[in-house]
Amino acid sequence: MRGVLAIAQRELGAYFRTPLGxxxxxxxxxxxxxxxxxxxxxxSEVSIQTASSPFGDPVDVDTHLVGQFFxxxxxxxxxxxxxxxxxxxxxxxxxxxxxxxxxxxxxxTQIVLGKYxxxxxxxxxxxxxxxxYPYFMLRWAxxxxxxLLSSYLAVFLLASTFVAVGLLASTLARSQIVALLSSFAVxxxxxxxxxxxxxxxxxxxxxxSDLSMLPHAQPMLRGLIQGxxxxxxxxxxxxxxxxxxxxxxxxxxx
Amino acid sequence: MIxxxxxxxxxxxxxxxxxxxxxxxPGELVALLGCNGAGKTTTMRMMVGELAPHEGSVxxxxxELDHTKHLLxxxxxxxxxxxxxxxxxxxxxxxxxxxxxxxxxxxRAHVEEILNQVGLSGMGHRVIGRLSKGYQQRVGLAQALVHxxxxxxxxxxxxxxxxxxxxxIRDLLRSLSERGKTVxxxxxxxxxxxxxxxxxxxxxxxxxxxxxALDVERYLELHIHSPTEQVLEVLKAHAPDISAQxxxxxxxxxxxxxxxxxxxxSGLGLQGVxxxxxxxxxxxxxxDSTQEMT
Numbered sequence: 001m002r003g004v005l006a007i008a009q010r011e012l013g014a015y016f017r018t019p020l021g022x023x024x025x026x027x028x029x030x031x032x033x034x035x036x037x038x039x040x041x042x043x044s045e046v047s048i049q050t051a052s053s054p055f056g057d058p059v060d061v062d063t064h065l066v067g068q069f070f071x072x073x074x075x076x077x078x079x080x081x082x083x084x085x086x087x088x089x090x091x092x093x094x095x096x097x098x099x100x101x102x103x104x105x106x107x108x109t110q111i112v113l114g115k116y117x118x119x120x121x122x123x124x125x126x127x128x129x130x131x132x133y134p135y136f137m138l139r140w141a142x143x144x145x146x147x148l149l150s151s152y153l154a155v156f157l158l159a160s161t162f163v164a165v166g167l168l169a170s171t172l173a174r175s176q177i178v179a180l181l182s183s184f185a186v187x188x189x190x191x192x193x194x195x196x197x198x199x200x201x202x203x204x205x206x207x208x209s210d211l212s213m214l215p216h217a218q219p220m221l222r223g224l225i226q227g228x229x230x231x232x233x234x235x236x237x238x239x240x241x242x243x244x245x246x247x248x249x250x251x252x253x254x
Numbered sequence: 255m256i257x258x259x260x261x262x263x264x265x266x267x268x269x270x271x272x273x274x275x276x277x278x279x280p281g282e283l284v285a286l287l288g289c290n291g292a293g294k295t296t297t298m299r300m301m302v303g304e305l306a307p308h309e310g311s312v313x314x315x316x317x318e319l320d321h322t323k324h325l326l327x328x329x330x331x332x333x334x335x336x337x338x339x340x341x342x343x344x345x346x347x348x349x350x351x352x353x354x355x356x357x358x359x360x361x362r363a364h365v366e367e368i369l370n371q372v373g374l375s376g377m378g379h380r381v382i383g384r385l386s387k388g389y390q391q392r393v394g395l396a397q398a399l400v401h402x403x404x405x406x407x408x409x410x411x412x413x414x415x416x417x418x419x420x421x422x423i424r425d426l427l428r429s430l431s432e433r434g435k436t437v438x439x440x441x442x443x444x445x446x447x448x449x450x451x452x453x454x455x456x457x458x459x460x461x462x463x464x465x466x467a468l469d470v471e472r473y474l475e476l477h478i479h480s481p482t483e484q485v486l487e488v489l490k491a492h493a494p495d496i497s498a499q500x501x502x503x504x505x506x507x508x509x510x511x512x513x514x515x516x517x518x519x520s521g522l523g524l525q526g527v528x529x530x531x532x533x534x535x536x537x538x539x540x541x542d543s544t545q546e547m548t
Binding site: 002003005006007009010013014017018095096097098099100101102103104105106107252253 | 332334354355397
């Protein structure tokens, strides 16, 4: 475990020692800040319209503000996670630093876990850096705290899966750019599958819904945490990390 | 002790290492030599467990190194030709990281001790990417030493170092060998090999063609115009180990009666005399003889 934590710590530190991490964190805050402003505007507009109508129902803050706001984060994560993950193994290979790990007493599993936890550490830091948004929401409106928490859980689980995709791409690719583009392409396909499931034939709809990530996050964005969704994210993460571990192990034999 | 048995490795159709076997004892300082593409790096990568052999095995004290026994890799310190470094890290952070992943003492005192050993004392706070190549090489050496390995495998350790730094690395390797560490050294600097090693492993085309004690004796090569069958007989009277190398070349260890040999050769149409020294000559002899074998 010490080796896994050492790799995770090094990877996390590397984000803050290089411009990449600061750029990603900055971009993340700027874009989520923009979405926050946009969601607040939308919520205000709907609230004013409803207030001026004698027949209007009270505006549901959880749907019009919280749901809108966190729902947009998925798009940001599709760009952010491949950028964070592209360097994990591909860069180590390019610079020759990977030999340090492959000739160490660490197993491929430990290397993959260490890298994964390192990026997830950065994801947690990125999420912690957004805590002022729920603070403002709680100050200005009255959202359900449970929905706020489950939305954070949804974003965290989505990010963890995106990171696992990015890590696998980084183990497969020879260069960072290829890793970036390939993981971005895969995530885009999953996203399109998620948002476009309604356009699919009824026979395929369940299959597409089960496979893509977004339909498993949407209930959580509405405050509904289901065991099946948690199991989905856990299984997909496990599968992707196993594939990455197998790829590294295969490298010793190729 | 490390034992390599029947090690073979292919890259596609290329047989990079072909049935290589040898054993190294504690305290041995061995040179692994050969031309580019001879299979040195591949052999070393298999010895540290970075690459799996397609045939054969590596044993550490009777225990076979395979993918399930990755802990055995802790017995080896490895410095590849391109030092494995994270340029954005500081020297001491990097060495501490290397200690952690190798299950070694990562305390500040130990890291300082290792940095002292490789001549990096007082440089722990420096960022690796901003160091000169020579200093980066030392950081690479520090990561190979940090876990006090029994076996040290070094691929071109003095690459990029100036003369003074090279001499310091030599002293370090010598002292490690005296402390019972097995050191395998691959280098193109034959002077370094002569100065440090007592045993040479020579690879050629992936095969181990020489595994013997380093011969520092000098050799003499005589070039004789149109040699007859009697020439060899005459020369043998002065140098019993002399042998024909083809095209009028005769080679022997430099005899005590060097002048008498040359005088005898003069009467037989001597065109030139070449004195070959130490390891260079040993390579030429090995190369010629193995070529004859193949």
